[in-house]
Amino acid sequence: MSTHDLIVIGAGPAGMATASKAADLGLTVAVLDEQPRAGGQVYRDVDRVAALRGDILGADYTQGATLTAGLHHQAIEHVPGATVWAIEDGFRVSYTRAGRGAQIAADRILLATGALERPMPLPGWTLPGVMTAGAGQILLKQSGVLAKSAALVGCGPLLYLIAAQMVRAGTPPVAMIETQTRSDLIEAARHVGGALRGWPYMLKGLKMLAEITRAKVPRYPGATEIRIEGTDTAEAVSFVHRGRAHRIACRTVFLHHGVVPNTQAARSLGVSHRWHAGQSCFAPRLDVWGQSDVTGVFIAGDGAGIGGAKAAELAGRLAALKVAEESGRLSTDERDRQAAPLRSAHARELAARPFLDRAYPPFAGALAPEDATVICRCEEVTAGDIRGHARLGCLGPNQAKAFSRAGMGPCQGRYCGLTVTSLLAAANGTSHDETGYYRIRPPLKPVTLGELATLEHSAPDTAE
Amino acid sequence: MKPDSPFLDLETAPRVAVSIDGAPLELPEGANLAAALLAAGVTVFRHTPVSGAPRGPFCMMGACFDCLVDIDGFTRQACMIEVSQGLRIIRPRDLGADDVDA
Ligand SMILES: Cc1cc2nc3c(=O)[nH]c(=O)nc-3n(C[C@H](O)[C@H](O)[C@H](O)COP(=O)(O)OP(=O)(O)OC[C@H]3O[C@@H](n4cnc5c(N)ncnc54)[C@H](O)[C@@H]3O)c2cc1C
Numbered sequence: 166m167s168t169h170d171l172i173v174i175g176a177g178p179a180g181m182a183t184a185s186k187a188a189d190l191g192l193t194v195a196v197l198d199e200q201p202r203a204g205g206q207v208y209r210d211v212d213r214v215a216a217l218r219g220d221i222l223g224a225d226y227t228q229g230a231t232l233t234a235g236l237h238h239q240a241i242e243h244v245p246g247a248t249v250w251a252i253e254d255g256f257r258v259s260y261t262r263a264g265r266g267a268q269i270a271a272d273r274i275l276l277a278t279g280a281l282e283r284p285m286p287l288p289g290w291t292l293p294g295v296m297t298a299g300a301g302q303i304l305l306k307q308s309g310v311l312a313k314s315a316a317l318v319g320c321g322p323l324l325y326l327i328a329a330q331m332v333r334a335g336t337p338p339v340a341m342i343e344t345q346t347r348s349d350l351i352e353a354a355r356h357v358g359g360a361l362r363g364w365p366y367m368l369k370g371l372k373m374l375a376e377i378t379r380a381k382v383p384r385y386p387g388a389t390e391i392r393i394e395g396t397d398t399a400e401a402v403s404f405v406h407r408g409r410a411h412r413i414a415c416r417t418v419f420l421h422h423g424v425v426p427n428t429q430a431a432r433s434l435g436v437s438h439r440w441h442a443g444q445s446c447f448a449p450r451l452d453v454w455g456q457s458d459v460t461g462v463f464i465a466g467d468g469a470g471i472g473g474a475k476a477a478e479l480a481g482r483l484a485a486l487k488v489a490e491e492s493g494r495l496s497t498d499e500r501d502r503q504a505a506p507l508r509s510a511h512a513r514e515l516a517a518r519p520f521l522d523r524a525y526p527p528f529a530g531a532l533a534p535e536d537a538t539v540i541c542r543c544e545e546v547t548a549g550d551i552r553g554h555a556r557l558g559c560l561g562p563n564q565a566k567a568f569s570r571a572g573m574g575p576c577q578g579r580y581c582g583l584t585v586t587s588l589l590a591a592a593n594g595t596s597h598d599e600t601g602y603y604r605i606r607p608p609l610k611p612v613t614l615g616e617l618a619t620l621e622h623s624a625p626d627t628a629e
Numbered sequence: 630m631k632p633d634s635p636f637l638d639l640e641t642a643p644r645v646a647v648s649i650d651g652a653p654l655e656l657p658e659g660a661n662l663a664a665a666l667l668a669a670g671v672t673v674f675r676h677t678p679v680s681g682a683p684r685g686p687f688c689m690m691g692a693c694f695d696c697l698v699d700i701d702g703f704t705r706q707a708c709m710i711e712v713s714q715g716l717r718i719i720r721p722r723d724l725g726a727d728d729v730d731a
Pocket residue numbers: 174175176177178179180197198199200204205206207208247248249250277278279280281282298299300302303323326424465466467468473474477609610690
């Protein structure tokens with residue numbers, strides 16, 4: 166009882182590109198996204214915001230309008246504001262929209278649910294006023310809300326991007342407390358051989374750094390012993406830089422040390438995942454088309470492994486070709502002919518990644534937090550608690566839930582899962598793959614009885 | 630009196646009346662509720678049931694559940710809601726992450 170040929174979850178670059186390519190090839194597609202407007206994280210709200218703040222956000226943002234335009238296709242049903250909370254075999258997708266439940270179905274499903282900020286448990290990171298850098302960017306992009314006195318803490322291209330945007334907006338950060346070291350950069354250049362391939366990204370980065378430097382934002386690379394101070398809200402960041410202790414007063418702290426695949430939906434479907442050592446995160450196991458080991462389940466974009474917005478778009482088109490071929494809309498020859506240029510462009514995009522991953526590694530102090538630091542924000546479990554469980558024989562994250570409720574709050578481990586795996590692996594001397602990850606079961610997002618009661622089988626206009 | 634907000638608001642949308650803990654407040658219509666509250670100087674959204682620690686928005690993308698508030702009797706993520714006329718927002722002291730409705 167299919168309502169569509171393909172259901173796409175997520176309207177970021179990966180989901181939008183998949184949908185328009187699949188629709189062009191004759192498939193009917195439903196695109197569900199919990200945000201009120203298309204764009205994903207990178208192009209959030211671009212249709213409304215490009216005209217308002219395009220100058221601050223830059224061309225890398227405003228170009229997203231080409232992708233949102235692709236959703237206006239008669240074979241695409243874009244359902245904004247739809248929070249997907251269950252995907253069952255077959256595939257039946259349950260979602261909530263404006264307080265009502267609904268279900269649609271298709272033989273094939275593409276997960277384009279993107280990335281999450283890598284958890285950065287530091288002392289004081291639960292204080293109000295401490296947010297992810299991505300959150301800071303969302304505030305700026307979607308709402309035009311700017312932090313007047315923010316310290317940026319962590320590392321990576323996205324941290325420089327938001328700093329440059331804040332400079333352009335007239336509210337430069339009070340400081341950049343950076344966790345990468347000079348030797349990280351040297352290692353990256355030497356071992357990956359990717360300095361050259363990463364050159365376009367390096368240039369962009371250098372341009373952003375020049376903007377940040379011109380604005381005289383103080384930078385503290387190689388910072389250690391970072392803590393956020395405050396009682397009711399964040400008041401300062403203290404850290405050690407070149408052997409000296411510093412304390413910088415601020416009212417907002419934006420944390421970032423990379424993004425990691427959002428694997429919740431894929432895990433709930435039983436897709437197998439493997440530890441990706443270079444990116445220090447779990448990623449789903451996929452073939453060259455983005456097809457997982459669960460038949461009919463495709464994954465594209467940052468949810469498949471961090472590659473950035475351009476790579477997400479290209480992976481989406483590749484998956485669409487495979488889905489069209491499987492549905493009899495395309496011969497394998499034609500599929501492969503169209504795939505070839507996409508595949509080489511995709512490989513070019515990914516070529517710079519190992520270099521970036523090595524130059525801006527996750528902050529060691531947040532991968533192995535001190536005992537007193539809260540690592541599960543929902544249930545307020547500390548790193549010391551998890552280490553204690555390991556001493557009592559706890560081997561994996563699912564067992565840890567029984568010990569301390571870690572990961573049992575509504576965020577379902579989105580901001581503690583990787584930390585718990587790493588802490589248990591370190592304490593038990595096991596690999597990340599051996600240690601494993603939380604078992605994820607629906608509902609992926611909380612759903613009310615009222616919404617369940619209104620569950621209706623929607624009759625979309627685009628179904629044949 | 631409007632508390633001194635750590636945020637600057639570029640939004641120029643017309644304002645509508647809402648209430649927070651019974652006190653009147655004007656927020657830009659259609660704005661993201663969590664962003665609008667931050668811009669209005671509201672930093673603490675709830676206190677945790679475990680330790681009573683204060684919390685405010687962390688991710689702004691519906692993933693962390695730290696922005697939970699009570700709206701017209703339902704526990705909701707403020708970062709996933711748009712401002713509309715007459716919203717009654719309550720910040721209960723012991724709003725647990727487990728009490729979320731949607
Ligand atoms: C907060 C944040 C900000 C970022 N900003 C930038 C940036 O400015 N520049 C840049 O180059 N990269 C940025 N990134 C990196 C980003 O991951 C990629 O560049 C790009 O957005 C990936 O595209 P995607 O299509 O894979 O996923 P995304 O663009 O993340 O899109 C995923 C979509 O899936 C939706 N979704 C997820 N789960 C569900 C569900 N259960 N139900 C319904 N919908 C769901 C989300 O609402 C989202 O719109 C950011 C990442 C994060 C986390």
